[in-house]
Amino acid sequence: MARTKGYPEALEKKLHEQRFFREDSNPEFSKKVKTLSRTIPHMCYQCGTCTGSCPSAPRSTYRIRKFMRRVVLGLENEALTDPDLWLCTTCYSCSDRCPRDILPTDVIMTMRNLAFQRDIIPVNFLKTVTAIYASGHGVPNNDVNRAARERLGLTRDPPTTHMYPEYMPAIRKIIDHYKLKANADRIIKEREG
Amino acid sequence: MAEKKSTTKKTESKKDTKKVAPVKQEVKKQAAAPAAKPKAEEAPAKSPIDNLAKAEDARIGVFICHCGTNIAGSMDIEAVQEAAKTFPHVAYVDNYKYMCSMPGQTVIHKAIKDHKLTGVVVAACTPRLHEPTFRTATKDGGLNPFRFEMANIRDQNSWVHMHDREGSTDKAKDAIRIAVAKAALLQDLHPKAVPVEKAAMVVGAGVAGMQAALDLAAAGIKTYLIEKDMSIGGRMSQLDKTFPTLDCSQCILTPKMVDVGRSPNIELMTWSEVHEVEGYIGNFDVTIRKKARGVMTPKEAEAKGIVGGGCNGCGDCEGVCPVIKPNEFEIGMKPRKAIYVNHPQVVPLIYTIDFTSCVKCGLCVTACGPEKRAIDLEMKDEFVKVKVGTAILATGYDIFPIENKQEWGYKRYENVISSLEFERLICASGPTGGHLVRPSDGETPKRVGFVLCAGSRDNTGTGKPYCSRFCCMYSLKHAHQIIEKIPGCVPYIFYMDIRSFGKMYEEFYYRIQDEGAKFIRGRVANIIEDKATKNLHVMADDTLLDRPIDMEVDMVVLAAAIQPAADTNRTRKLFGVSCSSDGWLLEAHPKLNPCGTTTAGVFLAGVCQGPKDIPDTVASAEGAASAASIPIHMGEVELEPYFASCIPEKCAGCGMCVNLCPYSALSLVEKDGRTVMQVTEAKCKGCGTCGGFCPGGAIWMNHFTTPQIVAQIDAFLLGGEQ
Numbered sequence A: 001m002a003r004t005k006g007y008p009e010a011l012e013k014k015l016h017e018q019r020f021f022r023e024d025s026n027p028e029f030s031k032k033v034k035t036l037s038r039t040i041p042h043m044c045y046q047c048g049t050c051t052g053s054c055p056s057a058p059r060s061t062y063r064i065r066k067f068m069r070r071v072v073l074g075l076e077n078e079a080l081t082d083p084d085l086w087l088c089t090t091c092y093s094c095s096d097r098c099p100r101d102i103l104p105t106d107v108i109m110t111m112r113n114l115a116f117q118r119d120i121i122p123v124n125f126l127k128t129v130t131a132i133y134a135s136g137h138g139v140p141n142n143d144v145n146r147a148a149r150e151r152l153g154l155t156r157d158p159p160t161t162h163m164y165p166e167y168m169p170a171i172r173k174i175i176d177h178y179k180l181k182a183n184a185d186r187i188i189k190e191r192e193g
Numbered sequence B: 001m002a003e004k005k006s007t008t009k010k011t012e013s014k015k016d017t018k019k020v021a022p023v024k025q026e027v028k029k030q031a032a033a034p035a036a037k038p039k040a041e042e043a044p045a046k047s048p049i050d051n052l053a054k055a056e057d058a059r060i061g062v063f064i065c066h067c068g069t070n071i072a073g074s075m076d077i078e079a080v081q082e083a084a085k086t087f088p089h090v091a092y093v094d095n096y097k098y099m100c101s102m103p104g105q106t107v108i109h110k111a112i113k114d115h116k117l118t119g120v121v122v123a124a125c126t127p128r129l130h131e132p133t134f135r136t137a138t139k140d141g142g143l144n145p146f147r148f149e150m151a152n153i154r155d156q157n158s159w160v161h162m163h164d165r166e167g168s169t170d171k172a173k174d175a176i177r178i179a180v181a182k183a184a185l186l187q188d189l190h191p192k193a194v195p196v197e198k199a200a201m202v203v204g205a206g207v208a209g210m211q212a213a214l215d216l217a218a219a220g221i222k223t224y225l226i227e228k229d230m231s232i233g234g235r236m237s238q239l240d241k242t243f244p245t246l247d248c249s250q251c252i253l254t255p256k257m258v259d260v261g262r263s264p265n266i267e268l269m270t271w272s273e274v275h276e277v278e279g280y281i282g283n284f285d286v287t288i289r290k291k292a293r294g295v296m297t298p299k300e301a302e303a304k305g306i307v308g309g310g311c312n313g314c315g316d317c318e319g320v321c322p323v324i325k326p327n328e329f330e331i332g333m334k335p336r337k338a339i340y341v342n343h344p345q346v347v348p349l350i351y352t353i354d355f356t357s358c359v360k361c362g363l364c365v366t367a368c369g370p371e372k373r374a375i376d377l378e379m380k381d382e383f384v385k386v387k388v389g390t391a392i393l394a395t396g397y398d399i400f401p402i403e404n405k406q407e408w409g410y411k412r413y414e415n416v417i418s419s420l421e422f423e424r425l426i427c428a429s430g431p432t433g434g435h436l437v438r439p440s441d442g443e444t445p446k447r448v449g450f451v452l453c454a455g456s457r458d459n460t461g462t463g464k465p466y467c468s469r470f471c472c473m474y475s476l477k478h479a480h481q482i483i484e485k486i487p488g489c490v491p492y493i494f495y496m497d498i499r500s501f502g503k504m505y506e507e508f509y510y511r512i513q514d515e516g517a518k519f520i521r522g523r524v525a526n527i528i529e530d531k532a533t534k535n536l537h538v539m540a541d542d543t544l545l546d547r548p549i550d551m552e553v554d555m556v557v558l559a560a561a562i563q564p565a566a567d568t569n570r571t572r573k574l575f576g577v578s579c580s581s582d583g584w585l586l587e588a589h590p591k592l593n594p595c596g597t598t599t600a601g602v603f604l605a606g607v608c609q610g611p612k613d614i615p616d617t618v619a620s621a622e623g624a625a626s627a628a629s630i631p632i633h634m635g636e637v638e639l640e641p642y643f644a645s646c647i648p649e650k651c652a653g654c655g656m657c658v659n660l661c662p663y664s665a666l667s668l669v670e671k672d673g674r675t676v677m678q679v680t681e682a683k684c685k686g687c688g689t690c691g692g693f694c695p696g697g698a699i700w701m702n703h704f705t706t707p708q709i710v711a712q713i714d715a716f717l718l719g720g721e722q
Helices: A009-017 A027-037 A049-053 A064-073 A076-081 A083-087 A093-097 A104-117 A123-135 A143-151 A165-177 A180-192 B002-020 B034-042 B077-085 B102-114 B127-140 B154-158 B165-183 B207-218 B234-238 B249-262 B298-303 B316-320 B363-372 B419-426 B471-485 B505-515 B568-574 B614-634 B656-660 B689-693 B706-717
Strands: B060-065 B090-096 B119-124 B148-152 B192-195 B199-203 B222-226 B266-269 B272-280 B283-290 B324-326 B335-337 B382-388 B390-393 B397-399 B416-418 B447-454 B490-495 B518-521 B524-529 B536-542 B547-553 B555-560 B562-564 B602-604 B636-639 B644-646 B666-671 B674-679 B699-701
Touching (some): A049 B524, A076 A083, A076 A104, A165 A180, B060 B077, B060 B102, B060 B165, B077 B165, B127 B148, B148 B165, B199 B207, B207 B234, B207 B390, B222 B272, B249 B266, B272 B382, B447 B524, B447 B547, B471 B505, B471 B555, B536 B555, B614 B636, B644 B674, B656 B666, B656 B689
Parallel strands (some): B390 B602, B447 B490, B490 B518
Antiparallel strands (some): B192 B636
């Protein structure tokens, strides 16, 4: 807070947050996202094709282009603490159309992983982890679905872990290897008691 | 060691051969430049092998350039100089801050005289940049200019090993050792001068080709102007107005078209293609395919004895022709007959039959009548041979097939059109008489979306990675035209950057914004058609407002990317011109020689070299015309004396090399009762294909002789021991 106008501290902080200062940017963050996402986020020229293609954008405040900009400038905290990070539906429309051949979806997924390392994650995502751990499905089958499947001449359960529960131990082994379930349980407990 | 012995032996045997095997070297013309004259007179009777320097007598001077800090900053010049002093044959070593400067060159002249040098090695940049400079310096010092060898210690050393001082120093020593080994064996060579045909060819008669042809003709040079279409004018004749002056495109182009048609020095060949090219600078033999047109010009008719006959452009034939096809000039938006002209102002005004759709009913022949007798339904392609000294390629561009970017719906949605279609629709002589209408219902649009960078600046592999350079400006012009012609019509321009870089272009941008065009900074993600109204929803992100947009418009104009014209690749190969990875033809140097190519005597004009607007195209055409006229006005050109020579005593006359030569420079001849190979030196480019292949070692590659190359390899592998 080198530059000050002598306002009360809270107002100074608000003013500071409205501007972009060099020290806000962490070049290491840009490099890290580039390596982990295996795409080229630093090549973004901000044309907006991603947001224009995004099914989430017209229905929410999620702006994929803005996240790409934050990666270019290394705005780590701003990117990882923005709740909009979790509004991507991973439809890959942006990745299909990006004229710079970047995969913005993969950049978002990378930042979600980095955020999770700091325990920044909405609880509903963690509940999905719990569901997968229990059934092998993020959205497990239910009776409405089962009836619909029957009407279509399909088996009541799909040929997945629902039909072959004997594969569940292997799925749990993978999840446990990354301590995903343990972390999910811990965070859910912290937040919901 | 054994290897070294054998190579040395080989070298000696070559030297022996040269004494008994004088190669006939005819000098067609005494050398061109007066300075080279006395030397050229010495040469005739001698074999090129006779004056091969004997390594043991060689006294080589090595000159190391610092190139400011370009070289000196990354290596130890002192250490390189000390090492160079120890190399065999080195009689003198010096270094200088800028060897190419006048004082630097003086160092070379002086050393040649003071130290009785027989060869010069300059360790500096690349032969491409400064070989001519140092050859001149070598010549000024009293040596044959081909006694010079360059060691590249900058582009291939100091620049790439900028942070490895020790490594780059060692590499520089190696490079110099290798160059010295060759320099010790360099021979005197004498460039040949060949006369230049006082005629030129221009391929493509768009605005670039026409301007180049007019300039060449005005300079008194007979010019063949070849155009694959039936009439001249190219893309520019399809445009309505030009930015930023809003001149009518046809109005400013027609006088040039008429001049081309009238110029006594221009031989215009429309409906023609270059079929074959042989020869070299000064003497290109070009075969032109005159495609069967089905209609004779008055000149052709007269040649056939039909006095006062031939096509006069009356159009009687068109009236009776029963075949209807889409007119390509109007991008299919207007019908034409099987016998037709592109538009009413064509030059030359000669009808053409589209034989792929003609049913040969003969109605046109009857309509043409017994006096003109212009139509010949049995006409066949003809081949015409011409000889020219230089050639200019002006093959232009095509519109990128924008339907490949499926998200914008071109060819799927009726009201999505390309910018070239817009030009025809807004043009008074176009299919709608200048009324912009929606293709779906013929209604006048009230809201028009313009999609910029449609296929340009696209790295996905579907589009083009480059900026097509003039789409921003013509889209601004389109915006102006609809505001002017349709009261209340609003243009919405979806852009990423507006590139208004030319003279008065930024001012034009200001003007169009002032007139009411709406600029939305965001690339269009996709377009969705309303099935009922055929209106279009343009989906984009207003990046400045940070809000996604769903903009309903009546019509969308895609500012499509451009790509090299369809036949460019075939034509460039005929002339031996390279292209870059995006297909545009490759200039000799992007800054210092933008009109030249790596093939001597072949030049580039206009968009075939890369996207250009009309002012840049015309400037480039004038540059190409000027460059192409220089060899013609000089009267003769010097050819690099790097040609192959045959050693008849060793030649078995097998003829394998004759078939291998990519330049048709070799032939078999009878000599003293034997069949031996003979080189047409002017055609030979010195590529070495024959020399590398010859099973008997009978081919001597001047300036790249086997002993010279073996010495270089030895110098590198064996550290310069001889």
